[in-house]
Amino acid sequence: MNGLAIDTSTYVLGVAVVKDGEVVGEFMTNLKKNHSLRLMSAIRTLMEEAEMTPKQLDRIIVAQGPGSYTGVRIGVTTAKTMAWALQIPVVGVSSLKILAQYGRYFTGVISPFFDARRGQVYTGLYRMSNGLVENIRPDQIILHHDWLSALKDLGEQVLFVSPDMTKHQETIEEVLGKKAIFGQKTENLLRPGELALLGMNQDVSVNTHEFAPNYIRLAEAEAKWLAARQGEQKENKGE
Amino acid sequence: MSNGMEKDIVILGIETSCDETSAAVVRNGREVLSNVVSSQIESHKRFGGVVPEIASRHHVEQITYILEEALSNAAVTFQDIDAVAVTEGPGLVGALLIGVNAAKALAYAHDIPLVGVHHIAGHIYANHLVEELTFPLLTLVVSGGHTELVYMEGHGSFEVIGETRDDAVGEAYDKVARTLGLPYPGGPHIDRLAHEGEATIELPRAWLGPESYDFSFSGLKSAVINTLHNAKQRGEELLPENVAASFQESVIEVLVGKTMRAAEEKQVQRVLLAGGVAANKGLRRALKEACDKKGLSLTIPTLEYCTDNAAMIASAGTILYQSGRRSGDRLNGQPGLLLK
Numbered sequence: 001m002n003g004l005a006i007d008t009s010t011y012v013l014g015v016a017v018v019k020d021g022e023v024v025g026e027f028m029t030n031l032k033k034n035h036s037l038r039l040m041s042a043i044r045t046l047m048e049e050a051e052m053t054p055k056q057l058d059r060i061i062v063a064q065g066p067g068s069y070t071g072v073r074i075g076v077t078t079a080k081t082m083a084w085a086l087q088i089p090v091v092g093v094s095s096l097k098i099l100a101q102y103g104r105y106f107t108g109v110i111s112p113f114f115d116a117r118r119g120q121v122y123t124g125l126y127r128m129s130n131g132l133v134e135n136i137r138p139d140q141i142i143l144h145h146d147w148l149s150a151l152k153d154l155g156e157q158v159l160f161v162s163p164d165m166t167k168h169q170e171t172i173e174e175v176l177g178k179k180a181i182f183g184q185k186t187e188n189l190l191r192p193g194e195l196a197l198l199g200m201n202q203d204v205s206v207n208t209h210e211f212a213p214n215y216i217r218l219a220e221a222e223a224k225w226l227a228a229r230q231g232e233q234k235e236n237k238g239e
Numbered sequence: 240m241s242n243g244m245e246k247d248i249v250i251l252g253i254e255t256s257c258d259e260t261s262a263a264v265v266r267n268g269r270e271v272l273s274n275v276v277s278s279q280i281e282s283h284k285r286f287g288g289v290v291p292e293i294a295s296r297h298h299v300e301q302i303t304y305i306l307e308e309a310l311s312n313a314a315v316t317f318q319d320i321d322a323v324a325v326t327e328g329p330g331l332v333g334a335l336l337i338g339v340n341a342a343k344a345l346a347y348a349h350d351i352p353l354v355g356v357h358h359i360a361g362h363i364y365a366n367h368l369v370e371e372l373t374f375p376l377l378t379l380v381v382s383g384g385h386t387e388l389v390y391m392e393g394h395g396s397f398e399v400i401g402e403t404r405d406d407a408v409g410e411a412y413d414k415v416a417r418t419l420g421l422p423y424p425g426g427p428h429i430d431r432l433a434h435e436g437e438a439t440i441e442l443p444r445a446w447l448g449p450e451s452y453d454f455s456f457s458g459l460k461s462a463v464i465n466t467l468h469n470a471k472q473r474g475e476e477l478l479p480e481n482v483a484a485s486f487q488e489s490v491i492e493v494l495v496g497k498t499m500r501a502a503e504e505k506q507v508q509r510v511l512l513a514g515g516v517a518a519n520k521g522l523r524r525a526l527k528e529a530c531d532k533k534g535l536s537l538t539i540p541t542l543e544y545c546t547d548n549a550a551m552i553a554s555a556g557t558i559l560y561q562s563g564r565r566s567g568d569r570l571n572g573q574p575g576l577l578l579k
């Protein structure tokens with residue numbers, strides 16, 4: 001089984017190539033540079049190094065979000081269009097789940113997160129079980145403070161992994177004290193090889209045409225429109 | 240071509256610069272084998288205008304459906320495609336990125352050359368689908384984002400001799416329409432009302448000096464808003480039909496006036512109308528009359544090729560492809576791309 005994995009959901013640009021079930025190459029940068037400009041060159045370079053052509057691929061794997069809206073869309077558009085053009089499946093993996101893989105030898109719970117502004121984070125809860133890092137609370141957007149309080153109530157050790165750690169580490173330590181564990185800086189970045197492994201082992205069942213990013217959150221204009229409409233409906237009912 | 244000597248050139252076009260997701264297959268730059276357009280207008284109506292983030296989300300959900308339909312309607316496969324042409328700019332950056340990245344993915348997957356196309360070049364070449372272009376020519380480009388006069392000496396050579404200094408003409412239409420309480424998009428409503436009313440209200444014409452080919456519509460837009468406001472203060476009722484007719488008359492007089500002056504100075508025999516506002520009946524008629532009077536031939540795209548579509552991108556892309564233009568893996572969406 002051969003696969004190509006793509007991640008552009010954060011500042012990391014990640015590409016990995018799987019050949020006969022082995023991750024044979026990874027390309028990864030952590031630069032504030034344009035993904036749209038650099039993604040295809042990275043794919044081509046890595047595929048050439050692996051001596052593979054697109055037609056040899058059996059599946060395309062992509063980090064589906066959450067993350068930067070534009071970033072996730074670049075990866076998903078590239079992945080689904082390639083998959084459709086090559087008539088092979090596209091496989092989406094949660095961007096948070098990729099990060100959570102660093103906790104595979106950790107006995108507590110794992111909380112990968114991305115900053116979502118205005119005191120919020122995109123996060124989910126994961127735990128190692130039967131040799132796999134499993135999701136135990138779904139990916140969501142939540143006020144960081146509310147999330148940390150809920151984690152405190154668990155009374156367990158929590159491993160935090162995030163590319164936005166500098167902004168949040170202090171708050172985490174304030175709430176969780178010694179229960180909070182932090183990894184090395186390299187463990188705060190989504191590694192394309194981890195994405196590739198997850199994607200190779202995942203079932204393929206999605207319709208490529210319908211494949212879309214998992215933004216977690218509605219577009220702001222849409223959320224406001226819905227809120228306004230709900231207000232109107234209440235008024236109409238005389239509530 | 241049909242002389243049996245030259246090989247056909249088949250181009251797959253992709254356009255996602257604003258709120259239409261479109262893919263098309265065009266043979267030899269003029270023969271449209273398919274042109275699939277998915278408009279998001281119904282979705283954006285509730286916001287009173289195009290919301291960039293919503294547009295990007297729709298594009299990514301639609302893109303492969305549209306591509307598949309374009310290939311299947313044209314009854315071609317990737318083996319038949321000589322190049323993929325895609326709008327690289329200008330437009331909404333997030334929207335452009337969907338088309339550009341999809342195009343790069345296709346080009347890589349099937350080892351097909353890639354050609355980036357300027358959106359306005361596409362609008363101009365919408366005319367090539369109707370009638371083979373002859374040079375030199377002058378194009379009046381009018382849309383929600385653009386008001387430009389473009390002079391062309393030959394295929395693929397674009398000289399912008401005039402452009403808007405503030406609002407694009409389509410923008411001015413939408414704003415005036417909103418003031419009149421008309422739904423988005425307002426352009427067609429104004430055009431319709433204008434035909435039912437009379438230009439009874441005096442409004443300014445922004446000529447911007449005798450030499451200038453530039454345009455300005457924000458002053459006119461403000462004048463309309465002020466006129467409505469003052470009338471309301473005096474307790475007078477202005478007929479929306481007359482407001483629309485007066486506004487449209489001012490716009491058309493300036494657009495047609497500058498186009499004819501430029502046509503004379505540049506000594507062209509051919510004038511083109513391009514862009515979404517080219518659907519405006521008042522403008523089409525006025526420009527036709529002015530061109531007839533001067534003995535100039537005028538081409539206007541059919542309605543389906545006035546608004547954003549990928550056939551026009553494929554047509555312009557064919558010319559660029561034939562001239563040797565190739566875009567690489569680093570092709571990117573460029574919201575402020577200049578026409579050169």
Ligand SMILES: [Zn+2]
Nearest residue numbers: 358382515547
């Ligand atoms: Zn346009």
